[in-house]
Amino acid sequence: xxxxxxxxxxxxxxxxxxxxxxxxxxxxxxxxxxxxxxxxxxxxxxxxxxxxxxxxxxxxxxxxxxxxxxxxxxxxxxxxxxxxxxxxxxxxxxxxxxxxxxxxxxxxxxxxxxxxxxxxxxxxxxxxxxxxxxxxxxxxxxxxxxxxxxxxxxxxxxxxxxxxxxxxxxxxxxx
Amino acid sequence: xxxxxxxxxxxxxxxxxxxxxxxxxxxxxxxxxxxxxxxxxxxxxxxxxxxxxxxxxxxxxxxxxxxxxxxxxxxxxxxxxxxxxxxxxxxxxxxxxxxxxxxxxxxxxxxxxxxxxxxxxxxxxxxxxxxxxxxxxxxxxxxxxxxxxxxxxxxxxxxxxxxxxxxxxxxxxxx
Amino acid sequence: xxxxxxxxxxxxxxxxxxxxxxxxxxxxxxxxxxxxxxxxxxxxxxxxxxxxxxxxxxxxxxxxxxxxxxxxxxxxxxxxxxxxxxxxxxxxxxxxxxxxxxxxxxxxxxxxxxxxxxxxxxxxxxxxxxxxxxxxxxxxxxxxxxxxxxxxxxxxxxxxxxxxxxxxxxxxxxx
Numbered sequence: 307x308x309x310x311x312x313x314x315x316x317x318x319x320x321x322x323x324x325x326x327x328x329x330x331x332x333x334x335x336x337x338x339x340x341x342x343x344x345x346x347x348x349x350x351x352x353x354x355x356x357x358x359x360x361x362x363x364x365x366x367x368x369x370x371x372x373x374x375x376x377x378x379x380x381x382x383x384x385x386x387x388x389x390x391x392x393x394x395x396x397x398x399x400x401x402x403x404x405x406x407x408x409x410x411x412x413x414x415x416x417x418x419x420x421x422x423x424x425x426x427x428x429x430x431x432x433x434x435x436x437x438x439x440x441x442x443x444x445x446x447x448x449x450x451x452x453x454x455x456x457x458x459x460x461x462x463x464x465x466x467x468x469x470x471x472x473x474x475x476x477x478x479x480x481x
Numbered sequence: 482x483x484x485x486x487x488x489x490x491x492x493x494x495x496x497x498x499x500x501x502x503x504x505x506x507x508x509x510x511x512x513x514x515x516x517x518x519x520x521x522x523x524x525x526x527x528x529x530x531x532x533x534x535x536x537x538x539x540x541x542x543x544x545x546x547x548x549x550x551x552x553x554x555x556x557x558x559x560x561x562x563x564x565x566x567x568x569x570x571x572x573x574x575x576x577x578x579x580x581x582x583x584x585x586x587x588x589x590x591x592x593x594x595x596x597x598x599x600x601x602x603x604x605x606x607x608x609x610x611x612x613x614x615x616x617x618x619x620x621x622x623x624x625x626x627x628x629x630x631x632x633x634x635x636x637x638x639x640x641x642x643x644x645x646x647x648x649x650x651x652x653x654x655x656x
Numbered sequence: 657x658x659x660x661x662x663x664x665x666x667x668x669x670x671x672x673x674x675x676x677x678x679x680x681x682x683x684x685x686x687x688x689x690x691x692x693x694x695x696x697x698x699x700x701x702x703x704x705x706x707x708x709x710x711x712x713x714x715x716x717x718x719x720x721x722x723x724x725x726x727x728x729x730x731x732x733x734x735x736x737x738x739x740x741x742x743x744x745x746x747x748x749x750x751x752x753x754x755x756x757x758x759x760x761x762x763x764x765x766x767x768x769x770x771x772x773x774x775x776x777x778x779x780x781x782x783x784x785x786x787x788x789x790x791x792x793x794x795x796x797x798x799x800x801x802x803x804x805x806x807x808x809x810x811x812x813x814x815x816x817x818x819x820x821x822x823x824x825x826x827x828x829x830x831x
Binding site (some may be wrong): 573574575576577578579581582585603608626628629632633636637650651652654 | 732733734735741752755756759760763766767768769770771772773
Binding site for chain 1 (some may be wrong): 750751752753756760807808826827
């Protein structure tokens, strides 16, 4: 089964064409590096608008059938940052451990990591994970949480993902 | 005062008799090992049904008068996992530090620890703590958080628990 | 621009005059030690009453125009502890990373740190951070999170804070 993976860049400037989207391509780069099973990205570029982000997440989960969606951007404390709210709103349940671990790992790099409100959750058979906006932070956060993602997607009934263990050691308990 | 401690196994298979309950006995084993004050377990085995779990937690807290309740099972991301929701629903306040610490300690053992949504909270004079389903993870999580539990129960007006300091060094600030 | 910083001591006993407020002065001491830009404390002493705490936070944020508010006290599991509830109620968004980091650092000192429900959040242009009640814990927690605070306040449009880098290395990304 081909795994569809949503890649949602949340940025007023990038979606208005004033700024090149670097977050979305950074996510695709990391996925290309670590995944060895068949997959296909489904990319979207949206402004920092809560209804727009919600609708995009719902479309990618329910219509496109993505097993996994990564967002980038909009997780800070500023008024325009609404990606965590949109994620929380469309998810049936939240997974607080993802945000905790990503903040902890980011904190080893930069003291302002605690300002990030990034979270993760499940909508039906789709796992949604918020990533920061900067490409270097995206990579750090993806490598931190990806070892848990293939088994997490198994548990919710999504597509089977296989990683290159030399790049990312995904854990599945013995059957 | 005899401390009553609720031990709630949440499992469709174990409650249907298709599977031996190993989680409940594992909790009792750790309690027997670390507690030196008088206590009595009050065990329950329930399916992964939110109303059933809620009613059991309420009965153990309000009718049985348990000062502490441990649950095991039902904290994962799958649709049938509803123990954290039931816990949140019956608690008057949540204690996020318990879930944070249990996930952090579990993460040193297994990458999928971040999939656990386990939490803790207070209902009246009862502290409720979610544990994972596997006996080895139960022990790890109990030993991680137990040092804070006797003082936590003091603060909410429950029974006084005393631990063997060689097994679990419970902290109480000097009076 | 002079930065106003709210310092809210939450304590039934201190507000009734039965007990000297040590938490508020401990916060002012740490601020005096680490800040080198102009600032002014706005101190309040309130009982453990949710409406009273909420009204005080709203007044300090909306009327006094504080860019930052620290509370001390009322974050434990006991029934009278309602500072996190009041904070959550008046904030437009929460910053879970602050509580996570403060609990983690406190845990290195004392096992009961996981009983603290302290949180942080944003109300308009004001960052609100809950601190514990004990002066030694206040200092530990402030030094843990302060490196992220000046940039956090920049992002929400509050006053510019500058710290003495020898005392607290506040991080701002290059413009």
